[in-house]
Every structure is written in C-alpha cells, then in structure tokens.
Amino acid sequence: MATPSSGTISLNEMHVEAGGSSGTTCSINDSDIRLIANKSSGATASWNDYYSRAADWSSTMTVGDNTISESNGYVTVVTRYRGYMTSTAINATAVPSGGIGSMNDYQDSDYLANAVIDVLAVYGDQSGSSSLFRLQIFNGTISNNDTAFKSVIVNGTTFNRTDASFGQNNGADRVYTIWSWNLSAAVPDASSDAYAPFGVSGASNTITFRRSR
C-alpha cells in the first residue's frame, strides 16, 4: 500500500511502506526509508517528499520466445518476440500463437493502477538492427506519471518511463496502455541467443518496477 498522496503522513507509514514492521524503531535517515523517496544519507527531505511513495515491486519472468511471419505484399519478414506476452488477443500488438513466457506476478496494487501486465517484451525484425521494448497493460485510462512507475529494471537494464512513447486506447476490445522504448540492437535468429534486455529463451529474469527513481 503506497503512502498517502496528501494530508497526514507518519514516519511509521513510511517505514511500513519501506518494508519495516509497524511500530518498530526507525528514523527518517534509515536507508530503507530514504530509498522510497530516493534520498541520499543526510539529504534534506520534507514530509511532502514522502507522499505517494511505494516500495519497489519485483517479479520473476520465465523468458519466452517466438516469431511471427509478416508481409508487406511480396516483401516478407520474420519478427522475433522475447519476454512475456499473454495469449489473450491484444489490440495494437501482434502476439505469437499461445503467447510467450510467464511471470510469477502480473499486477501490484501500487503500480500500473493495479492493472494486469499483458506484454513485457522486446521485438524486432530478424536481420534488422532495431527493436521495440514494450510494456502493455490491460487498462485504457491510466495516467502517464510516476504513480504508474518511474522506471523498470529488466534483467539489469533500466528503462525510464519518460524515455518511452506512450499510447492508450480506451475503445479497443481489450483496452490498453502501452509504453514503448526504441532499442538499437541486432535481432537474433535463434531463441538460444540472448536478446537484450532479456537473456535466452527459458532464462529466469528479474523485473523490478520503481516509483522513486
């Protein structure tokens, strides 16, 4: 449960959100409490800096991989997808049959308006050198601000929300909101080759969403 967005806020609320036990001893300069507001040790902080803060949310992905054949008339290419994609038909995103990958947790009440993650995957045309990394959720009205998330770390690579293009459609059959980051990287020909930011197909990668940094 994130800290309040306004009004009264107590040190205990900050401590609990940071992962501490309610009613236990703590100080505003404890590292876990500073972390949720992204404050360095001894830094000046106001109570307002602790509004709408939340502890990081981590989940584990079993990385999936598949391809889709596509065509522009006579011109055809194969697009490789790596990461997680639900098997549910999704507007605005082609999905390999049956979806790819899985996660041990698809939603969190403090992130992405508690919406279900439909896509967290990278994809690009094989033999091409550019890719898109996409986060897509089952929600068509969420605001694009730090309450959704500020950054997400995928297998050690950080993606800042404000570096992404953002789109949403609240009139689609399955409403969606998408964050997309452009990547410059070779697209592998095989599932056994790493495809940044993910490792090889079948690998276990940690995904961490953050609101403070």
Place this chain on the structure above:
Amino acid sequence: MSEIKLKTSILESVGTKKDIDHEDVPFNKLTLNVVHPVSKQEIYMEYSKSDSKDVLIEKEDGVYVEEAGVEYLKQSWKATEYSFFLENSTLRHAAEGDLGDGVKNFAVPKSTNTYDEVYVNKKLVRTDYNIGLHQAKPLIEEIEKVFGKDQEWKGNRFNIIGTYTAHDDAPLRPPYTHEKTYSWYNVYNYPSQELLDEFKVPDVGYEYHVWHSIKYNTVTGKKQLKLVIADNEYTSNYQKHPDTFIPRPEVPLYSAKYRSFFFAKIFNEDGTEADQYDVFFVTTKDIMKEFCKEKGLDFPMPETREDDFVWIYGLVYDKNTLEIKQVKGYVRYPTEEGEWL
C-alpha cells in the same frame, strides 16, 4: 511556417502535458489524439522526453509546435500502422521447399489462391495470377509459343504470372511496348548469377530482394529482366556512394517499417538499362491521395477499389529527369477458383 500554441489538455488533437523525468527535472511533452487508419479507433499518445524536445518550441508565453511538423508525425504514424495491418493479415511460416537457396527468415502467403490487380489512373492495367491458378496456364502457353519452356515456371508455388491491359488514359507503362507482354515472377529466390550474366547486369553490389521478373514480349520476341533492389546506404547516400546511388523523385510519406521501400530496374538482353525506374512504398490511401493532388498526378485506384487490400503503391519515373510517368496501386484478392498445379 505556422506555429500552434498548445493547450494543456489531453482532449486536444495536439496538446502538451507536464511531466517529471527520472532525475526529477520537469519538462513538457507533446500529446496527440489520432484516429487509427484501419480500426478507426481513437488513440491518445504522449511523446517521450527526447522526442518531445525535438518538436516542441518553448516560449515565455507557452509551448508551441510547427503545424507542418505535427502533421508529418501524424501521417508517418498512420502509414506505419497501415503497414503493420498489412503484415499481420496474410502470411505464415515458410515450410520446407517454400524458399529458394540462400533465402531465409522470410514468410510466405497463407494461400496461393490469390491474384493481384494493378491500377493506374483508375484503370485496371495488369493482373498478376499465382502460378497455380488456372488463369496462369494460358499465359504460360502464350509465352511458350514464342520462347519455349524458358523457365521452370512452377519452380516455386508462389511464383506469379501477369498480363497487361492498355487504355487511352492509362497506357502501357514504359518501356513496355505491347500488351502481349507477360511478366513471370520468380518468387523467394535471389536472381542467379547465370540470370544476371544473361542480361549482362553489372555487379555494383546491390542488395536484391528475393523476387525478380522476366518480361516476355511475344510480339518482338525480346525479353527483359526486372530486378528489385533494397534501399540502403549504398542506394540512398550519393556523397558516399555515387556509383550505386539510385536517384528518386519526391515520394509521399511512407511506412517506416523495415524493407517497405524499394526500387526496381529493368534490363534489356544487351545489358542496357531502361530509362524508367520503379519505386515502391507502403502508405495510406489518404496520404497517397494528398500526394497525387499536390503533384498533379492521377490517384491510381478507382473509388470502388480504394478501400480494398491495397498493399503497395509504386511510381514509374524517368531516371534522368525524375518525372513521374505513372502512379500504380496494387490490390490483392483471394479467389476460390482453385489451383491446377
């Protein structure tokens, strides 16, 4: 150029919104409300910090954008979305035997029961049949009357054969001179060195696409070879690669999708090159119509066909003057008439 002062409302067609980056630095974003070119659904978009910085003009009294710049962004997005729609409509993974030697990572049509119609100035000027359709058989027979069994016509089940129709207001495209010219497309195969040698094509290092065509003029008994060339650094950068640069006329906004923009050259048997080049691209009906209107060109599609599956447009142009000779639109149709292979 005119500038628009942006309002901070997500309901505006073009607007701006404040945000804070990962270093807690405030900035302004560009926001757009657009209509998807295929689904017609409304989509709300916010640009990233860096992309917004490229187009927003920050002034003391507010945030502005160049009207033309925003229109470019909108149209470019629509063209690319349209190409995604085309891509996701018709193909499957290649099976063994679908692709020629050295061709990999290509998909093939789900069905060979298709034919293409090509329109110029609202007139049907060419029909391309899959080699397996019964309509292909008499066309092959016409070629064989003059040229014999010149090729393995059915060497690939996705091969295509086409026939032309000329009209007073949509004549045969140059350099073709007779309606009784037939185009045989060898699909999912790179042009062999033997074929390139036969037409004395100079080796300048072009990246050829995986299909090419031989044009059989059954009146003159002459053949021509049409090669399809990818647009890349060697064809687009005159300063660095003047020998391989392909001059091109102004074209409309087209899909940014990889490989959706390419050229074709036609070679005679003596190695000479036709003066007319083709350039092909994927774009939307609206963008193409606007381009034709601006340039005084004839939009190719008749009204009854313009919302059909137009999968690519092409321009025939003079390589020396860059004058556009024809605007072509290619439409693909399914058929239930069955195969004869």
